[in-house]
Amino acid sequence: MFDTAKFMTGDESEFAVIVSELTPVFMHYSYSILGCQADAEDAVQNTFIKAWRKKHTLRDETAFMTFLYRIAFSCSIDIVRARKWFRAPEPEPQINVNDVSDIMEQVLLELSPADRSVIYCRVVGEYSYASLAAIHGRTEAWVRKRYQLTRKKMAKRLCELGYKQKTAIESGVPQ
Amino acid sequence: MNDKMIYNAFDRMQPSYADLTDRIMRQIKTNKKHAPVRYRVLKTSVCILLAACFLLLSVSGYAAVKLISVKLPEPGEGKGIRYTVYNNAGVVKLSDEVMSDLKQYNGRSDKNKYKAAAGHEFGRHFKDYFEVDEYLGISILKNSLFGEAPDNVLTKDIILRSTGDENMLNGLIISGSHTVSGASAGCHISIIIKLTDDKNPLSEIDMPESGNTTLYVNENGDLVSDINIQSGYKKTSKVSSYKSMQNGLEAEIVVSTESLKLKPEENIEVPYILNSINAYFIHDNIIYSLMFRLPVFENYKSENFTSTAPEPDPLTTDDYIILTQYVIDAFIVN
Numbered sequence: 183m184f185d186t187a188k189f190m191t192g193d194e195s196e197f198a199v200i201v202s203e204l205t206p207v208f209m210h211y212s213y214s215i216l217g218c219q220a221d222a223e224d225a226v227q228n229t230f231i232k233a234w235r236k237k238h239t240l241r242d243e244t245a246f247m248t249f250l251y252r253i254a255f256s257c258s259i260d261i262v263r264a265r266k267w268f269r270a271p272e273p274e275p276q277i278n279v280n281d282v283s284d285i286m287e288q289v290l291l292e293l294s295p296a297d298r299s300v301i302y303c304r305v306v307g308e309y310s311y312a313s314l315a316a317i318h319g320r321t322e323a324w325v326r327k328r329y330q331l332t333r334k335k336m337a338k339r340l341c342e343l344g345y346k347q348k349t350a351i352e353s354g355v356p357q
Numbered sequence: 358m359n360d361k362m363i364y365n366a367f368d369r370m371q372p373s374y375a376d377l378t379d380r381i382m383r384q385i386k387t388n389k390k391h392a393p394v395r396y397r398v399l400k401t402s403v404c405i406l407l408a409a410c411f412l413l414l415s416v417s418g419y420a421a422v423k424l425i426s427v428k429l430p431e432p433g434e435g436k437g438i439r440y441t442v443y444n445n446a447g448v449v450k451l452s453d454e455v456m457s458d459l460k461q462y463n464g465r466s467d468k469n470k471y472k473a474a475a476g477h478e479f480g481r482h483f484k485d486y487f488e489v490d491e492y493l494g495i496s497i498l499k500n501s502l503f504g505e506a507p508d509n510v511l512t513k514d515i516i517l518r519s520t521g522d523e524n525m526l527n528g529l530i531i532s533g534s535h536t537v538s539g540a541s542a543g544c545h546i547s548i549i550i551k552l553t554d555d556k557n558p559l560s561e562i563d564m565p566e567s568g569n570t571t572l573y574v575n576e577n578g579d580l581v582s583d584i585n586i587q588s589g590y591k592k593t594s595k596v597s598s599y600k601s602m603q604n605g606l607e608a609e610i611v612v613s614t615e616s617l618k619l620k621p622e623e624n625i626e627v628p629y630i631l632n633s634i635n636a637y638f639i640h641d642n643i644i645y646s647l648m649f650r651l652p653v654f655e656n657y658k659s660e661n662f663t664s665t666a667p668e669p670d671p672l673t674t675d676d677y678i679i680l681t682q683y684v685i686d687a688f689i690v691n
Binding site: 194197198201202205206209210213214217219222223226227230231234282283286287289290301302305306333336337340 | 360362363365366367368369370373376377378381384385386
């Protein structure tokens with residue numbers, strides 16, 4: 183386990199521990215937004231470097247993860263913007279309509295990166311709306327509304343992809 | 358749909374975890390911003406490609422980019438200047454906002470030519486798009502207006518930018534073959550206006566709508582007059598002439614107003630091409646604005662301008678560099 187206080191004082195060895203421990207966490211987060219291994223690595227690298235450079239702006243130890251998530255979100259969005267110009271569109275994924283996780287993954291990938299981030303932080307990271315607001319640089323009301331709208335959008339899309347008819351009963355997942 | 362489904366879907370998106378610790382820590386320790394590996398590879402590839410293109414162009418004789426340098430004086434030895442010649446074509450793509458504004462002025466011209474009045478208004482209008490760098494003097498990186506112009510007004514451009522501290526000279530020369538539409542002079546005026554906005558005591562100068570700066574020098578090339586702002590036009594003065602020792606070319610130096618022979622309201626097409634050098638320099642808080650016209654043009658007759666020199670061969674890039682250097686020597690270094 184790492185010591186955030188040491189990081190705040192500029193302890194490099196402690197920072198190395200943090201990088202080592204949290205790389206998987208943020209790789210998962212960035213990958214969830216970007217959907218690309220190489221981009222996620224770049225985002226994570228930039229995240230930690232920015233975090234180190236901006237460590238003086240972190241005043242509350244308990245907000246450390248929010249601090250990192252916020253930077254990671256920003257770095258990921260930067261990459262999303264950059265690749266609009268430099269990358270050809272990716273081919274449509276092949277989904278198995280009988281697999282609920284496959285459909286859900288498809289639904290998630292269809293969301294905007296920012297919406298995906300909101301959903302991720304709320305569901306996987308289990309963050310409060312206040313933390314979500316801090317991560318995304320928005321108001322609490324905005325992220326709450328965004329979360330709800332995105333959930334509705336996802337539910338609608340799930341139906342469109344045939345989730346109710348083909349997979350709900352088989353998977354036993356309540357709707 | 359519930360959270361578990363979402364969680365599971367995210368959980369499936371598991372990337373492989375490369376160990377980034379060494380990479381990140383190394384970067385932090387050297388305190389340098391390294392681009393991610395694949396960007397570095399990309400950057401290197403682009404550099405190699407550009408170098409190869411440049412080499413190819415140089416070998417084939419089409420390179421328009423040449424570098425010249427003037428030996429800088431030692432500290433305390435007086436004024437000095439360092440020049441780099443840039444090819445202006447396509448340096449920067451204009452933003453949509455600028456293009457939108459530019460189109461308004463394009464609309465005033467016939468076909469692909471700018472008119473004098475439009476050119477000057479255009480220059481004034483775009484003054485905010487020129488960067489003025491306090492240290493370097495003038496940055497012309499934003500000035501891709503000509504490169505984007507439909508007629509590619511400066512077809513053989515050489516942009517020459519000086520660097521130096523505040524006590525050194527700063528300037529810009531646009532040379533090459535281009536129309537006398539006024540766009541290049543407009544560019545100069547716009548930069549001058551920009552400078553007068555930014556720097557004292559030049560900020561006291563009131564630049565009129567069709568204003569010009571005038572340079573007066575004597576036969577030795579010494580400055581004999583300060584800036585003269587005119588609100589009128591047709592102020593054409595053949596100030597002096599010089600002979601280049603290198604190739605015998607004669608350059609007649611006229612004030613920049615030569616390029617403003619037309620009243621803005623006349624708005625007449627200026628259809629011919631001539632070889633000229635526009636230049637301005639700043640020295641001791643005085644702006645010198647020049648237009649050098651070289652006697653190589655055809656079908657150009659003007660009551661205000663008489664060329665007595667025999668018509669030489671068309672100028673090459675080397676000629677421009679020599680001439681430019683000559684101008685620099687005459688006006689700046691001395």
